[in-house]
Amino acid sequence: MRYFTKQQGQKEAVPVDLEALGGDRYKLTVNGVTYQVDALALEHGTMSMLVDGQSYSAEFEESGDEVGVLLRGQVSRFDVADERRLRLRAGTAAFSVEGKxxxxxxxxxxxxxxxxxxxxxxxxxxxxxxxxxxxxxxxxxxxxxxxxxxxxxxxxxxxxxxxxxxxxx
Missing domain, CATH: 2.40.50.100 (RNA polymerase II/Efflux pump adaptor protein, barrel-sandwich hybrid domain)
Incomplete structure (x- = not known):
């Protein structure tokens, strides 16, 4: 499935393709670069991942279309939309933050x-x-x-x- 993500402060969305390979394995392509990911969901939104052999522990928190990610002690916020959602937004509003x-x-x-x-x-x-x-x-x-x-x-x-x-x- 294709998603578009935009980190807070970024001007343009980045394409992200996620393909389930079976079990806890995935193929993740971010802006044209492909990664092999083994992911295991733990409790409280925490995920243990092996990305191309590197081990990571990440915490995720979803709020609507926004996902907060705590990785290596740094919190980042991303706006995430699939292709359908992105087309709907394009018809009604810009992909930018407006208003209060x-x-x-x-x-x-x-x-x-x-x-x-x-x-x-x-x-x-x-x-x-x-x-x-x-x-x-x-x-x-x-x-x-x-x-x-x-x-x-x-x-x-x-x-x-x-x-x-x-x-x-």
Missing amino acids: QLVTAPMPGKVVKVLVKVGDEVKEGQGLVVVEAMKMENELKSPKAGKVTELFAKEGTTVENNAKLVIVE
């Missing part, structure tokens, strides 16, 4: 630094808040250029998964 955007905590953790204040103008990809989770600091970035209209994050506080942190309009 809520930035949430990707997992439970502690707010260690707030990099903006209400009224600040921010660029797409600019850091907004740093959250420490699983002993790693993750800088959460603005999904669009705009203005910080609400700020829920406070340094030193703990946050739950999907807790509201910042709104950018």
Whole structure:
């Protein structure tokens, strides 16, 4: 099956083809490069994978068309759409972030630094808040250029998964 993924801050979607080979084996082609993947789903959205002989442990969290991935201590967010969904979007809207955007905590953790204040103008990809989770600091970035209209994050506080942190309009 073909998907199109766009990492937060990227301009264009990347084609991803996923083919089940039987059992826990897959052929994954990302932007024309093919990988052999053995994947074993563990509990709580964690997956143990062998990708071309390299071992990885990744945590996945889905929220609509968005998938959060924790890999090697770094959280990345991806917008994922299959070909049908992409065609539907093209008929109704651009493949970009528009309107009021809520930035949430990707997992439970502690707010260690707030990099903006209400009224600040921010660029797409600019850091907004740093959250420490699983002993790693993750800088959460603005999904669009705009203005910080609400700020829920406070340094030193703990946050739950999907807790509201910042709104950018």
